[in-house]
Amino acid sequence: MTSYSVGVQPRCFALVPAAGVGSRSGATQPKQYVPLAGRALMAHTLAALQAVPGLDATLVVLSPEDEQFEQAVPGFAGERAWVARCGGASRAESVANGLLELQARGAQPHDWVLVHDAARCLLRPEWVQALMAACADDEVGGLLALPVADTLKDEAEGRVQATVDRRGKWAAQTPQMFRLGLLQPALRQVGDAATDEASAVEALGHRPRLVAASLENFKVTYPADFALAERLLRTRAE
Numbered sequence: 118m119t120s121y122s123v124g125v126q127p128r129c130f131a132l133v134p135a136a137g138v139g140s141r142s143g144a145t146q147p148k149q150y151v152p153l154a155g156r157a158l159m160a161h162t163l164a165a166l167q168a169v170p171g172l173d174a175t176l177v178v179l180s181p182e183d184e185q186f187e188q189a190v191p192g193f194a195g196e197r198a199w200v201a202r203c204g205g206a207s208r209a210e211s212v213a214n215g216l217l218e219l220q221a222r223g224a225q226p227h228d229w230v231l232v233h234d235a236a237r238c239l240l241r242p243e244w245v246q247a248l249m250a251a252c253a254d255d256e257v258g259g260l261l262a263l264p265v266a267d268t269l270k271d272e273a274e275g276r277v278q279a280t281v282d283r284r285g286k287w288a289a290q291t292p293q294m295f296r297l298g299l300l301q302p303a304l305r306q307v308g309d310a311a312t313d314e315a316s317a318v319e320a321l322g323h324r325p326r327l328v329a330a331s332l333e334n335f336k337v338t339y340p341a342d343f344a345l346a347e348r349l350l351r352t353r354a355e
C-alpha cells in the first residue's frame with residue numbers, strides 16, 4: 118500500500134454525515150435537529166469536534182433539501198467549519214460526496230479524514246484525541262469501538278437460532294479515521310454495502326486499528342435514546 122509516513126505533515130479533517138432522515142427515531146423531524154438540553158442534537162456533536170485540538174476543519178454533509186441547519190446550529194460556518202448540501206441516499210454516499218467536497222477544498226490523499234455520525238452527540242474531545250494519537254503513525258487508520266459486553270444471539274423468526282461467541286467482538290462507533298487516499302477508493306469499490314468506513318477499508322484487505330471508547334458514545338437511533346442522551350448531556354453541564 119502507499120506509504121504516507123515520510124514527508125509532508127498531513128492535515129486532519131472531520132467529516133460529519135448529517136443527511137439522514139432518522140426513520141427509526143420516531144421523531145417528526147430528522148433526529149439530528151431534535152432539541153436536547155437546550156440545543157439541536159447535532160449542535161452538541163459539532164461543539165465536541167470543534168473542541169478537538171489538531172483538527173484543521175470540520176465539514177458537515179447535509180441533505181440537498183435541508184432548510185434547518187443554519188437556524189439549528191447558529192454561527193457554525195466559518196474558516197474551519199464548512200457546510201455542504203451534498204448528502205446522498207445512503208450514509209456511504211453522503212460520506213463519499215463529502216470526500217469530494219474536501220478534495221475541492223484542497224484536501225490531499227495523505228490527509229486524514231475522521232468521519233463522525235451527527236447522531237453521536239455524546240462525543241468527548243478526549244476520545245477523538247485518543248484515536249488521533251493511536252492512528253498518527255499507522256499505515257491504515259482506525260476507529261473508536263467498544264468490546265461487546267452482552268451475550269450475543271443469532272435470531273430467526275423471533276427465536277434464538279444460536280448463541281454467538283462474543284470473544285473478540287467489538288461494536289463499531291465513530292469517529293473512524295482514514296487517509297483520504299485510502300478511504301475514497303475503498304468507498305468507491307464497496308458502495309452502499311458499507312455501513313461504516315472501516316468495513317470499506319477492510320474490503321481492500323486492510324485491518325483498521327480498534328481504539329476503545331465509551332458506552333456513552335452511542336448513536337441516537339431509537340425513540341428512547343433521546344431521553345438517555347438528554348440526561349447525560351444535562352449531567353455533563355452541571
Ligand SMILES: Nc1ccn([C@@H]2O[C@H](COP(=O)(O)OP(=O)(O)OP(=O)(O)O)[C@@H](O)[C@H]2O)c(=O)n1
Nearest residue numbers: 134135136137138139140141206207211235236
Ligand atoms: N443518507 C444518509 C443516511 C444517514 N446519514 C447520516 O449517517 C449517520 C448515521 O446514520 P443513522 O443513524 O442510520 O441515521 P439515519 O439514516 O438518519 O437513521 P435511520 O437509519 O433510522 O433512518 C447520521 O448522522 C445520519 O444523518 C447521512 O448522512 N446520509
Ligand SMILES: C[C@](O)(CO)[C@H](O)COP(=O)(O)O
Nearest residue numbers: 208234289290291312313336
Ligand atoms: C457507522 C456506524 O455508526 C458504526 O456503528 C453505523 O454503522 C452507522 O449507522 P447505520 O445504521 O449503519 O447507518
